[in-house]
Every structure is written in C-alpha cells, then in structure tokens.
Amino acid sequence: MGQRKYNAAEARKEAQKTLYFAKLNNCPTSPRKMRLVADMIRGKEVNLALGALKFSTKEASRKLYTLLKSAIANWEVKTGKKADEETLYVTNIYVDGAGSLKRLRTAPQGRGYRIRKRSNHVTVFVDTKND
Secondary structure: OOHHHHHHHHHHHHHHHOOOEEEEEEEOOOHHHHHHHHHHHOOOEHHHHHHHHHOOOOHHHHHHHHHHHHHHHHHHHHHOOOOOOOOEEEEEEEEEEOOOEEEEEEOHHHOEEEEEEOOEEEEEEEEEOOO
C-alpha cells in the first residue's frame, strides 16, 4: 500500500475512535418504512427514544430498538462510563437502501408483475450534547 493511502487509512481509524455508532446491514424492510421510524427518534434523548421504539407498533421499531441498545453499549465500552450517569442523545441516524430481491408474480393473460423485496442499511450515532 502506498504511503498516501496508508496515511488516509490511519486518519480514518483515528476519526472512528471518537464516533460512537452501531450499524445494521441488509435489514429486510423497505427503507421508506424504516425512515418513518428513524424520524421518530432523530435528535431525541436515548431513554425517550428507547421508550418510543418499545411501544411502537411498527415492525421496524423492533430492529431499531436493538440497534440503539447496541450503539449505547458501544458508547459505554469506548468511553468507560455508564449510560445512566450521562445524558446521551441520538445525534445522527441514516437509513440507506441496500440490495433488493427481484421476484415475479403471476398476472393475467400470461404476464408477470415484478415484486421488489427491498432491504436497507441503518446507522445510528449516539453522543452527549456537550461534545
């Protein structure tokens, strides 16, 4: 590897050490449905966000609930503090489209309709407000 690429990779690694996040890849729900749930918790305090996700009736909220708990655990491991002592917030949340499975559904007169089974990638960032 060249020196320039090596230096850039090292800088990225150092920047990752100050970010506290969790990532869920290839979640089998459509990005549109996941974004509705992600908008509910964006910018909120973590305990309020966990409560909103726990009592939501949407299927995507279950997956986002476990992902948020994982992000909180990552913050605790990296900082060495307890989440109960600090006030954590959901600073950023991204929902990106992933690959989709393409299927055919039979239709009248010998035709076929396309079914796209979408999936998404979700990234949740947590941090304290004073940073």
